Amino acid sequence: MSRPLRLAPVLLFCLATPCLAQGSMAGMGSGTADTAQLMRIKTTLEKYRDPIVAVREGYYSTLACMEFPAGEPGAMGYAPGGMGVHFLNMNYVGPRLDTLHPQVLIYEPVHDTLRLVAAEWFMPAQLSTTHPAIFGRDLDGPMEGHAPIMPAELHHWDMHVWLWKNNPAGMFSPTNPTVSCPRGARYTVRGGPPRLVMQ
Numbered sequence: 001m002s003r004p005l006r007l008a009p010v011l012l013f014c015l016a017t018p019c020l021a022q023g024s025m026a027g028m029g030s031g032t033a034d035t036a037q038l039m040r041i042k043t044t045l046e047k048y049r050d051p052i053v054a055v056r057e058g059y060y061s062t063l064a065c066m067e068f069p070a071g072e073p074g075a076m077g078y079a080p081g082g083m084g085v086h087f088l089n090m091n092y093v094g095p096r097l098d099t100l101h102p103q104v105l106i107y108e109p110v111h112d113t114l115r116l117v118a119a120e121w122f123m124p125a126q127l128s129t130t131h132p133a134i135f136g137r138d139l140d141g142p143m144e145g146h147a148p149i150m151p152a153e154l155h156h157w158d159m160h161v162w163l164w165k166n167n168p169a170g171m172f173s174p175t176n177p178t179v180s181c182p183r184g185a186r187y188t189v190r191g192g193p194p195r196l197v198m199q
């Protein structure tokens, strides 16, 4: 049990995992995830459309709005696109994944508000030497932590699921080409995808 606790400071420091997800409910159909199950999860998480509710329940903003304009050799094959702002709940970080308790909620800044677009399941690589899975799909990774909000040493697995915004790249794609961050804003971060690492 000391492992998750030791991770806490690191995770709190970084935390915004550029995660990528793909598709929308309409675009799903790949993999084994079942639409009815995803719809139930979406309904359960609907309350987090209000980011204040998310914060009150332990999902804290990691501040940066992440965009990945282009891929690069040796990195995760992210489709060019955005991810948005990650809100992380450390209470749910551990060696098991639960469909109803994603570790991360993702919001897209739209005018003066934040719009819930995706949920992300996240596990530090040190908690599992094999691909964790959820919805019958393996998480992506392991990959390095996402700069600048996570140290590169924070190797992890993650999976983005675009439950609230259609993703032309796929419902489980880490990035969404329709998501963007405010141009020129202080905390808009545009970068390359994280590197895959060996377990």
Ligand SMILES: [Cu+2]
Pocket: 016, 017, 018, 019, 020, 083, 086, 106, 120, 160
């Ligand atoms: Cu992400």
